Amino acid sequence: MNYDNILREIYEEVSPLVGKGKVAQYIPALAAVPPDKFGMAICTLGGEIHSIGDAKENFSIQSVSKIYALTLAFKLLGEKLWERVGKEPSGNPFNSLVQLEYERGIPRNPLINAGSLVLADILLSELQDPKKTIIEFVRKTAHNPAINYDNAVIASEKITGHRNFALAYFMHSFNNIRNPVDDVLDVYLHHCGISMNCIELARSFLFLANHGVIPDTGEYVLSKSEAKRINALMLTCGLYDESGDFAFRVGLPGKSGVGGGIVAVLPEKLGVAVWGPGLGMYGNSLAGIKALELFTTLTGISIF
């Protein structure tokens, strides 16, 4: 497969969408990102790296980071994790409180905001220094010790993130948040505020394409079965209320963020990351989804 040619073809075909959509407005530090950025990177299990456009430029990974939190919480709690968070698609916007009320404080899945706040609460209870553990895990899987939190974004979200405070207090009232709400938000907003580029993102997800093992180093992260389970969650819940459409059009497990990044994996083959800050109506990168759809169409590969 000539991935460089494919990336070039994608780059050309998505260009009319680049700059379209709306850059996330509710976080001031994100609203300032130029809308016409576009980057894409492919990292194979065999060690190849292919990229195009702004693939080496850092951006705020936002909800993509929920997969790191999920991986760490799943390692710590195993199947007991599912007593505190569900595994089903929500059928509702990412920050909805409705379902949470009907289901008594148990979020539908770990990839909506409420679910990730529960993950942060678990990491706080189980780890000495969760922020340190998270960033070190990201650095290790992405092979770059310089990756870090972007404190300007984090500070910006602390001021404007009323909805997340509401979710956390709400789950506190059901005893499904057990640490102080401010501490939980601090962990959550930190991992959302990690700054990375497409190559690093694609590479850091390779352990999920490799049955739980970091390919370069052979380091064990999760069992084969656990890696499968996280991929399944990404497929059913990774793109908010557009997850079904993404599975339908792209056919790969993936995770998006309002910073405009999306990462996907093809098990036993590769990781692929894309970045385009303009978002569609469900909060996912417009150009990014199109690029990944083209990727599976042009290569003829998908999990289905």
Next chain:
Amino acid sequence: MNYDNILREIYEEVSPLVGKGKVAQYIPALAAVPPDKFGMAICTLGGEIHSIGDAKENFSIQSVSKIYALTLAFKLLGEKLWERVGKEPSGNPFNSLVQLEYERGIPRNPLINAGSLVLADILLSELQDPKKTIIEFVRKTAHNPAINYDNAVIASEKITGHRNFALAYFMHSFNNIRNPVDDVLDVYLHHCGISMNCIELARSFLFLANHGVIPDTGEYVLSKSEAKRINALMLTCGLYDESGDFAFRVGLPGKSGVGGGIVAVLPEKLGVAVWGPGLGMYGNSLAGIKALELFTTLTGISIF
């Protein structure tokens, strides 16, 4: 892979679950099925057939049949189909009217009851004799011209299916059902009332594992891309409000019915069908889900 050994191991391990759960009560003809039945069959693209237990005994396939209706409607309308039905998991029980109201009569996906009623409405508008077309399609893909509708089950559901009538009238009020409600229900209840066994079911789904082509005959049903899309819908929506859990535990696209049947496919490899009439709280076969989970665990295969 020695599928016979694997089937035997599964058969033994699920035996404590056989007879557990509740046989569907709301359809009198189904309530009479002995709860301790269990059968399973594997059909590979290479033509192998393996089976165990009651795999040759007929049962009512119920919602499994929605995939046949979806395949035919998708062939007829192509992408225009999605103007009348969505592609997202519903996050609600299979016969809920709630979401339908908020979303103005457009069902979330074609595999919940409301969505399949829209499919039946489309088949009525597009085909001369939809019931004939459906049963002939099933006979062809299952390689058995004797497969037929079970009129006792169909008559039984007509009397008790008030909720489906409610759904159809409700969508009629949004102009998303366009034929007379009685006719739409007639088509829908007919395909739900098809009677088949596990071997036939597994075999009839092989075109979805084979990029849209019936393996034995080479007959084209759908394009590769369309087959992928149907598999994606099965993965995200195929087991009602237990779809996420099924993807998580089993990791295959599948479709269940309240008759206790579940079919799943492993693309490029095989189809697998299981039957156990005892249902869990979400309306899916208890023993069936466990058997499929064991199948992917023991074989080490899944799409993830």
Next chain:
Amino acid sequence: MNYDNILREIYEEVSPLVGKGKVAQYIPALAAVPPDKFGMAICTLGGEIHSIGDAKENFSIQSVSKIYALTLAFKLLGEKLWERVGKEPSGNPFNSLVQLEYERGIPRNPLINAGSLVLADILLSELQDPKKTIIEFVRKTAHNPAINYDNAVIASEKITGHRNFALAYFMHSFNNIRNPVDDVLDVYLHHCGISMNCIELARSFLFLANHGVIPDTGEYVLSKSEAKRINALMLTCGLYDESGDFAFRVGLPGKSGVGGGIVAVLPEKLGVAVWGPGLGMYGNSLAGIKALELFTTLTGISIF
């Protein structure tokens, strides 16, 4: 109180609203009503009748008729009625199915469509000929033996009332509709299709202003306590999702219909009816609500 002067002042002040709003579109026979009609009538317990404008012109009373059905069902079942229908405001549109699903087929109150369908079901079970009983009750309370069903309107609604069929089938699935849905709809659509004028309407509601007794004849309809209860239901639930606003602005128990009629009572004093076919966003007569607000403002009377 000089009611003629007051009516004249109201007539003038509401004139800018007459013709505004939308005439109910979903029932073809109603859509043809000229939007610029306006009539109002006051009938006192002492026997005075005052009216203005089109107060002697017949119109389709629609949901106003639910009070007649409620009165008859309450007389028949007494407090057992409340096992099948609630007494709380719904907080939802008049034909919503959402709450009905969460509350397992028990409508929130007898004045939303679902609740009135249950009333019709009860009348069918309890009476020989419910349609005859209803129309005779209306003729008696309104003192006009010529009042009748408008069969054109009824036929028109039978063809277009898909939502009401959906509600009835839905409650059938919870066993809260027990007669054939077609029969229930027939009773319901008949009483909605009664044709009356403002004077008759105001007069026919006087028994509710008179502690349950028809004033002219002294005939007992309900006990004082039962009349109070029906008035309370009108106040909290009589104008769909605008009931709170109506209580707030007008301060009288009342009931509206999509034909543009509204009736209200001032206990121990009078009944007042108004008709204006142009509806506001909640399905209530725009000019009608304004006229009643002016009525309580100008007279200084309300129940509060």
Next chain:
Amino acid sequence: MNYDNILREIYEEVSPLVGKGKVAQYIPALAAVPPDKFGMAICTLGGEIHSIGDAKENFSIQSVSKIYALTLAFKLLGEKLWERVGKEPSGNPFNSLVQLEYERGIPRNPLINAGSLVLADILLSELQDPKKTIIEFVRKTAHNPAINYDNAVIASEKITGHRNFALAYFMHSFNNIRNPVDDVLDVYLHHCGISMNCIELARSFLFLANHGVIPDTGEYVLSKSEAKRINALMLTCGLYDESGDFAFRVGLPGKSGVGGGIVAVLPEKLGVAVWGPGLGMYGNSLAGIKALELFTTLTGISIF
């Protein structure tokens, strides 16, 4: 009317209910209240005061206080108040977030928790020292300068009131809370933590029975029309999701609190307050509702 005899009869008849129900558990300081308390007081516009039982014992008025906040906010903003809070019954539990989400941060009415938090936010924006203004208003209308906040209850609620924090942050995310959430909660929890007895409560509500004027002093609080509007809101929304039933059984505008108090007014006649700490399933005093139902039954008076 011999109110002393009536109170004695009520006292006897409700005695089997006294001690029944559940004392509010979620506020530790309230959970300690002995469940077998019962008091009742009637204050007429003519200056009569009648009472029985524990009518002179202080208790935490909780949500009854929302009427004081509403009165002050309505005086300050007039009809502009209704841009920030609705007037409709909610059809949902008192602390629900569901409707708030569908209706974009505008609470259904000022008497559910969300609505009262908006009132507190308004008082904070409009007044120098809202807590001082509120307590002085209560002292004046109740004719007792010693009435005060119970700081133990307030401190207790601050620790456990996660749901109220969630509501406030949620509305902050819709810009319908504009002051810091901690400040808004501080005002809200203070007025909920006022400690009063039945006689004081009944007396302090007399201005609402007297068209807006404090009867003893003749001091103007609200216009006749405004007093009517607040009474209408109490009738439709004053007892949470039991408001319809209360209107139905009692037939008076009233307001309840989880401390077990309920106050009601009969316009142009009297105010009546009752206290019984045992709550029913909707959070209202079991004995209190029964006592008020007996009161209107025995006296034959209601607004209907």
